[in-house]
Amino acid sequence: MRCPFCGNIDTQVKDSRPAEDHVSIRRRRFCPACGGRFTTYERVQLRDLVVIKSNGKREDFDRDKLERSIRISMQKRPIDPERIDQMISGIVRRLESMGETDIPSKTIGEIVMEALARIDTVAYVRFASVYKNFQAADDFDKFVSELRPDVPPEEE
Ligand SMILES: [Zn+2]
Numbered sequence: 745m746r747c748p749f750c751g752n753i754d755t756q757v758k759d760s761r762p763a764e765d766h767v768s769i770r771r772r773r774f775c776p777a778c779g780g781r782f783t784t785y786e787r788v789q790l791r792d793l794v795v796i797k798s799n800g801k802r803e804d805f806d807r808d809k810l811e812r813s814i815r816i817s818m819q820k821r822p823i824d825p826e827r828i829d830q831m832i833s834g835i836v837r838r839l840e841s842m843g844e845t846d847i848p849s850k851t852i853g854e855i856v857m858e859a860l861a862r863i864d865t866v867a868y869v870r871f872a873s874v875y876k877n878f879q880a881a882d883d884f885d886k887f888v889s890e891l892r893p894d895v896p897p898e899e900e
Pocket residue numbers: 747748749750751752775776777778779780
């Protein structure tokens with residue numbers, strides 16, 4: 745980070761902590777060239793989120809993929825599409841506000857299940873049943889394809 749006082753690019757981070765809103769990290773920086781001190785706020789950009797699989801592999805977070813798996817688990821459920829959109833945005837916001845760019849796939853699955861459980865039990869059961877295999881297989885593409893219906897019949 746370039747020093748705003750003297751232009752030196754080699755500044756040091758003295759202190760990092762979550763800002764009060766918990767969607768950003770506040771960093772106190774120090775410039776060894778001029779002694780200047782300044783503060784930066786670091787915010788997660790969704791496109792920078794990285795999913796860490798349980799086998800340690802990294803993969804760029806893909807909102808469309810997430811949305812696909814959620815929509816498939818909600819297929820033919822009597823739920824307002826707008827509500828699904830809101831739920832997905834809420835999940836993404838939660839991921840963004842974790843203050844970390846690296847997010848374990850397990851954490852994403854748990855957040856999705858939590859959100860689904862609040863909205864629709866059937867969708868939750870569909871998602872959760874596939875999620876178990878997903879954790880073993882740890883392959884998100886497989887996960888999405890297994891969620892295609894002809895998965896559990898309506899249980900009402
Ligand atoms: Zn400086």
